Amino acid sequence: MPPDIPLRGRDLLRRFLRDRAGNTAMxxxxxxxxxxxxxxxxxxxxxxLNMRARMQAVxxxxxxxxxxxxxxxxxxxPKISEIARNYVVSQIxxxxxxxxxxxPNLKIGVRLEKEIELTLARVLLSDTxxxxxxxxxxxxxxxxxxxxxxxxxxxxxxxxxANARMTAxxxxxxxxxxxxxxxxxxxxAVLKAGFICSAGGRLNTRNTNFAPDPMTDCPPMSDPLAxxxxxxxxxxxxxxxxxxxxxxxxxxxxxxxxxxxxNAAQVTMSPGTYVFKDGPLIVERLASLRGDGVTIVMKGxxxxxxxxxxxxxxxxxxxxxxxxxxxIYDDPTGVAAPDRKKKWPKLGASAREHVIQSDNARMLLxxxxxxxxxxxxxxxxxxxxxxxxxxxxxxxxxLYDGPNLYLNTDYQGTDVxxxxxxxxxxxxxxxxx
Numbered sequence: 304m305p306p307d308i309p310l311r312g313r314d315l316l317r318r319f320l321r322d323r324a325g326n327t328a329m330x331x332x333x334x335x336x337x338x339x340x341x342x343x344x345x346x347x348x349x350x351x352l353n354m355r356a357r358m359q360a361v362x363x364x365x366x367x368x369x370x371x372x373x374x375x376x377x378x379x380x381p382k383i384s385e386i387a388r389n390y391v392v393s394q395i396x397x398x399x400x401x402x403x404x405x406x407p408n409l410k411i412g413v414r415l416e417k418e419i420e421l422t423l424a425r426v427l428l429s430d431t432x433x434x435x436x437x438x439x440x441x442x443x444x445x446x447x448x449x450x451x452x453x454x455x456x457x458x459x460x461x462x463x464x465a466n467a468r469m470t471a472x473x474x475x476x477x478x479x480x481x482x483x484x485x486x487x488x489x490x491x492a493v494l495k496a497g498f499i500c501s502a503g504g505r506l507n508t509r510n511t512n513f514a515p516d517p518m519t520d521c522p523p524m525s526d527p528l529a530x531x532x533x534x535x536x537x538x539x540x541x542x543x544x545x546x547x548x549x550x551x552x553x554x555x556x557x558x559x560x561x562x563x564x565x566n567a568a569q570v571t572m573s574p575g576t577y578v579f580k581d582g583p584l585i586v587e588r589l590a591s592l593r594g595d596g597v598t599i600v601m602k603g604x605x606x607x608x609x610x611x612x613x614x615x616x617x618x619x620x621x622x623x624x625x626x627x628x629x630x631i632y633d634d635p636t637g638v639a640a641p642d643r644k645k646k647w648p649k650l651g652a653s654a655r656e657h658v659i660q661s662d663n664a665r666m667l668l669x670x671x672x673x674x675x676x677x678x679x680x681x682x683x684x685x686x687x688x689x690x691x692x693x694x695x696x697x698x699x700x701x702l703y704d705g706p707n708l709y710l711n712t713d714y715q716g717t718d719v720x721x722x723x724x725x726x727x728x729x730x731x732x733x734x735x736x
Contacts, residue, residue: 351419351432358398358415359436363734365390366413366440369402370732373409373442379715380404387413406715409442410735439735446497447726449474449710450695451524453674458484459506460699463492467680467702470688471496471710478502479523488512492702496710527724528672528696532625533600533632537580546570547590555597558582561605564590572597572618576626583607586661591615598626601633601657601676608657616661620669620719628722630669633657633676659686659706670694670722682706691717694725 369387384402391400391413403412418431449471452460460480463469464487469476476496478486485503488494492512499517507513540556547566555575561582564570572594577584581603586592591614598621601608608631610616620630633655658679668690671678677699680686687693688709695710702708714721 351434354417354419355434355436358395358417358434359438361391361394362413362415362436362438363440364394366411366438367732367734369404369413370409370411370440370442373406380406383411387411391415410439411441412437412439414438440732441735442732447474447712447714447721448477448524448527448724449693449712449726450476450496450697450700451527451725452478452480452486452697452700453526454478454480454699455502455523456481457699458482459487459701460485461494462487462489462700463494463512463702464489465492465703466490466705467492468705468707469494469496469702469710470707471712473497473712474710475500476710477521477524481523485519486517526674526696528629528670528674528722529635531629531632531672531722533602533634534576534578537578537602539580543582553577558584561585563587564592566590574621576600576624578602579606579608581605583609585609585611586614586616587611589613591617593617595619596621598629599631601631603634606634607655608659610659610661610664612660612662614661614663616659616664617666618668619666619717622718622720628670628720629672630667631657631671631673633673635672635674661686665689667693668717668719670696670725673697677701679703680706680708685709687711691719692721692726694721696725 365387368390369383372383372386383404387402388400391398397417399416401414405411414435414437416433416435419434420431454460457480460478461476472495474496475498476494478501480501481503483504484506486499486501487506489508489512493514494512495514499513499515500521501517501519502521502523504519505517537557539559541558543560544558545563545565546568548568550569552571552573554573555577557578557580559580559582561579561584563585565588567589569591572592574596576598578600579602582605584599597618618630620628626632656677656679657673658681660681662682662684664682664686666689667687674696675698678695678697679701681703683705685707686709688707690711691713692711693709714726
């Protein structure tokens, strides 16, 4: 033992050290739960952050995928809500889902909530931690496309004359013609649209011919339906068929030489695809043609469409299948028809003409696709005004005399889908928070 420490002093030192050790043990016993709890809080907090990040990613993706459904016809609030909810359920378990669909503003909100069980942190905190995230997505990008004239250089790729009207207040009317008069409205005609655009210039004779004034020098739009394929089987089911003085229901198939419906015949088309090959579809002389879920395909020389005066036309495109949403599909190879010798000036040898003169063609629901043809509307009354929507993609459109062509955009009012590339498909989906 060290000689300089008296015996009594050594005993006091040992006693002091024993007392200090006891205090340390006691202090550790008291503070250990706090220390372990703090570590546990850190671990559980990191786990909660990871879960929150995952929930946010799922909410964002659910909102974006559901918002894209605003592009589809019949995309009502319950259907969009179901799409978002199903996406969340497929990606993550045990979360409470709240969906808020604002259809008029094309917006959807997704809120996810989850109680995360704590492990080590429950020493200091409760047994669970509440985590919530929000995501909002909106369809944006401007008005939908309802009329595209693909003609690249002719005067008046879109033309209105006399007392013609075009009423398209919530969508875009676009002429691809680079001609200085690429879009024309004359006399007392009025073209009213949400937005009017011409790759070239415009011509009008009155200040009221356009509403609003067209924007000129716009970039041409590519054909949004170029990838759509028509049927490839053209074996004849009927040849040179004529229906008159009858009530008849016809079936889908290939009508070689065309079909004439005349002399007060009342004809109903069963759902399906009707190909008129190397001959016209003509409705005339007090006849009527009705069809729900039908596509009319024009194929080959002479395959023209004529809905004449004093007829009734009521047609709706199919809701399913490869031609869903397509009401009329003209041969995109643009095989010219024989000269009709009508009063309208000719567009050129490369194009054929389809004519709607019926004063009762108020239901034309779907997309009319005539990329190498001229559509002439020469009626005296409204056309397509009872359709939830009508979209035209044509080479050239001419309105004469007194029709009022309605291009409605009530995509929610029908189960007929809008083909991708037209209607509201020009929009983009953006996360807004």
